[in-house]
Amino acid sequence: MSNFMNEDLVKANITYATLFKRLWPYARRHKLLLFSAIFAVAGTAIVARMIPFLVGYVIDHGIKGQNYQVFAMVAYGYLTLEILRACFSFLHVFLFQLFGNRMLFHLRDDLMSHVQRLPMQFFNKTPNGRIVTRLTNDVMSLGELFTEGVISVFTQFIVIVSVVVALSLISWKLTIISLLLAPVFIAASFYLSNKIREILREQKKKLSFINAFLAENLNGIKVVQLYNRVTRNRQKFAKLSDEYLETNMRSIKAYALMQPIMNLFNAVTISSALYFGGLLNSQNVIGIGALVAFLMNIQDFIPPLREILEKYQQFQNSLTSAERIFTLMDETPEAELSGVQLHENLKLRGQLEIKGLDFRYEEHLPLVLKKINLQISSGESIALIGRTGSGKSTFISLLQRFYDAPTETIFVDGHPLESIPREQIRHHVGVVQQDNFIFRGTISENIGLGDPKITPEQILYACQKTGYMDLLLRTGRNINSPVDERGSNLSVGERQLIAFARILAFNPDILILDEATANIDSESEHIIQEATREVTKGRTSIIIAHRLSTIEQCDRVVVLQQGEVMEVGTHEQLLAKKGLYHQFASVGLKTLIAEADEPVVP
């Protein structure tokens, strides 16, 4: 738990080597793009080095050598080089980005497929927001890490190498003398760069505090105002904002310090190049033109170095994103037993048999279901009753294979459940939850879930059968009417009806229905009762029921308590038995049946 909470504070443990190893499979898919980009980088670097050479050449051979021809030649050469430089520099930026974006697309694709195949446990223990961030922002950060970080550092490194090579070609002696102090400055800037990274991390954290505070206070503005908290929360915000300002200033100071280090470095290298260049020139070791070329080149040494140091911090900060993504990738998806294959043309009648089912979520945890034995014949409807924690939800999760029951404990039409792949069994076992997720789009898309196998006719039929069509028409809508995010423009009852219609459209052999306990207006309530009758008709149904009227519609009632089946029988039988069910029916059931007998005090 504490691990989750401090996640952002965990430093990245991922190394560059692992990063490359894990990204390489994505990179290799677009080798051509990658190599063209690298070619463009090399091109840019080489062209840039040839320009000082040309200038040096014109000085030594044109001016000093008094060759007039050289001038025109060099001028045209210069023009060509500049045009080439423009093309290469456009290409290297553009191609690398294209390449990076392609990679990220594949990465997102893989992540999305992977995430959807993770077991329900994963979703239960991980906040949704976090998973979404992995899929979106973290992939984007990884992209920045790639384009701003890897590419930039790589490119600038090539530039530095090309500068050093060019310098040494002109005079290796002068190169050594001028760059003698380079290691000191580079070390100093790395030190500072690490400092900046820490400050940036801090800054990011402070900003996220501000954003979290803002989001919470603006979303909950009503509560803040109603409880007279406005003034106090303004003070709190001012404090956060001041703290942010303080880290901002620290980062500005640290960045400001970076610049002078580079300036000093420049001062040292150029002055020593000038002096010792002059010395070497007087000894006729180096021509004046070559010296000028040397000076031009050495001025190009600093900017790429600065760029590397600046990007290096981003690199480091984004590594956390990479680590998070790969951690997610390493989560184990729902697996099938070896040898399990899709059954061809699997037709089920919906007969269920449960034999001595024991179940616990994890080894060290207590049993949630104990020795369940149950026979449900095809077409039968069962009301499942029990308190919160009695194992009802676990039981239905097992039927859809969200968790795996021990082998040979659950049989569908005689097949052990684990012998039917999840994907297939879920086509045969349909579920209506208490709170059914509604997607943005249209009503029809929500019923068919966009599955191409579900025809518009089936959707229309489902709507009519559940009685939802009438409600739609009465309110001036149709099945193509828009649905807002999370179905916020639909009532609780309507959302329930959509879930019913989904079932009718997908037509599973076995239905699991978790009856809603939420307040539903009396009008929808009536339609829902009718719809319940419709979806359970002729279908094996297991209903976690809260309303007496629903229970009465079922063929049999199963009472669960602390993971054990306590009573099985019809409503009448169990009432007559005066056991647990009777007790539940009179007090324990959470909703209307329990409340009906309470007098309203006038």
Add this chain to the structure above:
Amino acid sequence: MTMPSQDTLLHKQPLWYYIKNNPRAFSLGMFFLLLTNVLDGIYPLIMKVAIDQIEQQASLSDLARTCLLFFAIMASLAATRLTWRIQFGKFHTFAAEHIRQKLFRHITSLGPNYFNKNPVGELMSLMTNDVQSFRQAIGPGMLILADGFIIMAVVLPIMASMSWSWTWKTLIFLPLVPLLIWKVMKLIHLHYKNQQDRFSELTGVAQETVGGIRVIKSFAQENHRTSLFNSVSSAFEKACNKVAQQDAYFIPVMEFGVASGSVILLFVAKDDLFTGAVSIGTFVAFHRYIQKMVWPMTALGMGFSFFQKGYASFDRIKEVLKTESDIQDTGKITIEKFESLEFRNVSFRHLASPHQILKNVSFKLRAGESLGIMGPVGAGKTTLLNLIVRLYPLEQGQILVNGHSIEDITVESLRRTFLLVPQEAYLFSESVFENVSFGLGEPATTDEVQRMTDIVDLSHEINQLPHKFESQLGERGVNLSGGQKQRLTIARGLIVRTPVLMLDDSLSAVDTKTEQAIESELSRTHTSMTRIIVAHRLSSLKNIDKLLILKDGVVEAWGSYQEVLKVSPTFQKIVQIQGEGAAHE
């Protein structure tokens, strides 16, 4: 508090406003920037002297002196650069935080009407992105503009003094650069916006996939969902590529002016160089000066673009700052206890809605009476409660508290008298303890908080949390169930002990047993507290003196249980449905 005249200045001339408020940082920054650029402009000249000395084989001690001078200038450059960056940093950082806090103060004074019109996401983006781009304008934006102009002012005369004809010939294409840069940045910005939109789309699909994972898995729709995700993902990729393309134009465009200048220099200088009329040092220095013009030209383009964006952002900020609250807190009367509440012919419709949500509502409630409000969805129950605590401005009719019109009562004392526990259980990412004592002026005692959570039957569950009452709620902490959240908000309401407590369907997710416990505790410990309760279940309305039945905004019935049962068809139906189960027992 800032003076109104200052506010006008801020709205009209934000830059000037902040310069006036922080003159030291601004002028110091300016001074050192100027100094930096002068030094920066001089150093190629020293280089020229050195090269000429080398070419003319001057004595090594002369050369050493020149090199030392060169080093000294470069070293001072380091110092002045450091100073101006820090001073300017102070200037724009302070300005950004000032405007951010000002915005927060203002936004929190606005009523729900404003928030209904302006989604929180947009306000967040205003307070982060717009503040940031405003800061970019008056910080880096202004800076690079100043920097660009100063460099030109220093470098151009030096170049002209070296050779006027070279200067104009080599720099002839230069003015195009800022124009092109500005254009490219505008394009980048435009495509970037598109990229952001595609990104929100991508996030939307990801959110729905994760949120609806159970449905997706249940109906085995994983592959289909992935292909839907891939289609938005690919649209996002295309948008990114568009931005990348514009990005890639940036450097070639930036260097175009200088590159052309250097090529032209070779053509125009070749004769003078050949004859020796111009020294090699001059040629090298001139070449260097042309290179130096890259930045000012780019800076002009970038600076203007920053300014344009920043001022567009500032316009949005200004818009918000100028919005006046529709709830004017101009009342003078402070109330301390509750005597009576009266609605006189109150009618209400929400902004821009043709539909009247309350129609001519009148009733009077006295201290000591408790009120239950029932009615179908959309009958106006919540609106009625919201009007009492002035979340919305009244339009027609009057609401009187203790005989005073609510507009004449200070908002604070009104809300200290009536506490509304809203329908949706909104909690903060703080500890359980802090959430319960949210509405208290001074910190509550542990006993008090414990007592409240006892009443709502939550203490047991809280004690099972990892850090008990200190457990953090929300994304980073523990997740409570809907019912637990609701009970916590009731505890948060109870602890304030206002004379009137209004529960807006707050008991809906609480089971009957707990509801009874809350009820009996309330009548035992909070005897003097008047309760106004909106509910759907009859069981929630035990111990209620008066019932108000609303339907389509109209009072269908008002009075005691028996009185209401006689005249209200809505109520009769409720009793019939909720009583239905009783027959089976």
